[in-house]
Amino acid sequence: MRAVQTPYVLIDLDIIEAKYNDLANALPSTELCYAVKANPGGPVIERLAAVGSSFDVASVPEIELVLSYGVDPGRVSFGNTMKKQRDIAYAASRGITRFTIDSENELDKVLAEVPNAEICVRLFHECVGADWPLSKKFGCGAGDATRLLVAAGRRGATTGMSFHVGSQQRNLESWDEPLRVVAEVFEEVARHTRRPEFVNLGGGFPGSYLDAMPPISEYGRAINRAITAAFEGNVPRLMAEPGRYLVADAGTLHTEVVLVSERDIDSRRWVYVDCGVFGGLAETLGESIRYRLATDKDHDSMVDIVLAGPTCDSADIIYEKAGYRLPATLGAGDIVRIASTGAYTTSYSAVGFNGFAPLQQVYCGSQLLKSNPRSGAVSMGR
Template sequence: MKINVEDYFLPHTFERLKEFADQHETPFLMIDKQTIGNAYDQLTACFPFAKIHYAVKANPATEVIELLRDKGSNFDIASIYELDKVINVGVDPERISYGNTIKKARDVRYFYEKGVRLYATDSEADLRNIAKAAPGSKIYVRILTEGSTSADWPLSRKFGCNPDMALDLFILAKQLGLVPYGVSFHVGSQQRDIDVWDAAISKVKVIFERLKEEDGITLRMINMGGGFPANYLQRTNSLETYAEEIIRFLKDDFGDELPEIILEPGRSLVANAGILVSEVVLVARKSRTSVERWVYTDVGKFSGLIETTDESIKFPIWVESQGEVEEVVIAGPTCDSADIMYEHYKYGLPLNLAIEDRLYWLSTGAYTTSYSSVEFNGFPSLKTYFL
């Protein structure tokens, strides 16, 4: 398997990053800020009518937050700790939504006291907490959607409720003095099947109509979550194609008078900006006659690559070594048997790959530093450099 870096970075960009990498000891992550800026500009060009709420959990670095703040982004927040980080760099609370449906009542109160007035929910208990701790706020109800089989990182089951329950929650919200504002869904992270947005938007349309006709409640917003892809091994359609199709789905159901549209990108904004640089620690075979090499590297599942669990996300790996390749198993450095990134999906790496050679894991700007353990086996958290 030969990775062409020009498929992931402009040549001069990769050369600049590699020159920087040569001066630093592995493992570490490099983030190219211009790539994030370009991704934001592309998304706003494709969806000029939408409000972008960056999902901070994808990469919560202050450098990323400040860059997107200056671009005009809003922010989707999952905890009081993310909230503090975003507020502390001067983001107005009107640009913030509390998108986590699993939250303590005292955390809701904290958000409310900081000025946040837009909250996600998917259960009666949570809704009642919001009514007490954040009176008069706008709420949007997250519904269950399909798409788990076509998303590389599914987000179904744990979040969202059945559309019938959503109707009940909106009615209760009005009774509790909250503002029934909109519906949200998430079709799964790294979603490759664009048609799943069609089914989700159709569900939203039914909820809008039933509430207005039967209960006199007019909803004003659709939060379509994230799901737009990054550039991993398994290629996807372009963002332009996603936008064309999704806008067509919206207009088929809502006509030209669209409600307010919110997008919550995380992966698609930051993933392509990252290169995780690791070093080969060991190359070994398990027996005298084994035809399979194991390549152990100084990063693994517990130091940023947790999304290789079940081999879900397949990161492009570039190496300087050239020549004939052989399928390998790639594993991390810790004393945990689960610390194997790729065993069934066979990566091909050069036969002359040796100890101290470097592996460049491309498209690793999302969910690497935020998933990196603190001191598992004593290894420190993943270092990050912003260029």
């Protein structure tokens, strides 16, 4: 294994494949559309395409990325509810026909470019129980959704609905209420035009951070029960948009200790590492996502620490209040491994704050060894 400069995320592609299979088993008959924004690494896309995933994209560059791996455009959903007219036109020129909207203006934009589009109307859903609840940025209420679906259906579009229960959702009943609303909207729409055909169950499936979460099989059982309750014998075509769940646990961020200091201002032990909130750990803002830490010295006595990043920015503190402990013997040059950092790290990284390079990603996994027999277990790349 050749030396890689810290900080970097090591992605195990075999874990991504295993997670995909686990989710596919938990949600049978559901098309899984990987949310590329969670980790747009090329080998990640390649592996998920190989195991049969569909893809949810947010932008033209994500479309180009996914199609560059030979993915059929029919398996790509343009899930961003606000798209430039020229980006919709570009997507259409590449053969993409599936678009998400939540407003009349956006419906008009899409149908102007793609008259036979598959229109997904996003329902607003107030999240409870998620570590990162969603704002009101996306989605409309049942009233607007009904109007949009009727309008789209009458203009010849295939239609369906999506919703999102919030990231890192721990409440297994979170899908009940939005599915009930979706079923009601479908009934109402069917009175005016063709019945909507599909439901996108969104994401929210968890990564393995400090707090234990239910196994994915329980999510599957709860969602399948909610679908049956909402739609009875008339179950629509199903999709989901997993992002975090597929990639988070596949990543381990390696960061080097730059300095350990204790100062008279607070008598705390500050451990400064070479990756911080601007370098990929943005989800630790407010200490909401609490990753698991490990070092080679964890058999030594452990002490309370504050963990902070390498920039000259006072906001660049990773964990100050969450009660983290690290070995008393840890010092400059040692490596801290941060587990389950495969989602929303390299893609969130700043382009060059304080001059530091963006967080890099390296890959390991059986497929890679097979296709690059002489490259060793680790392959560099974005």
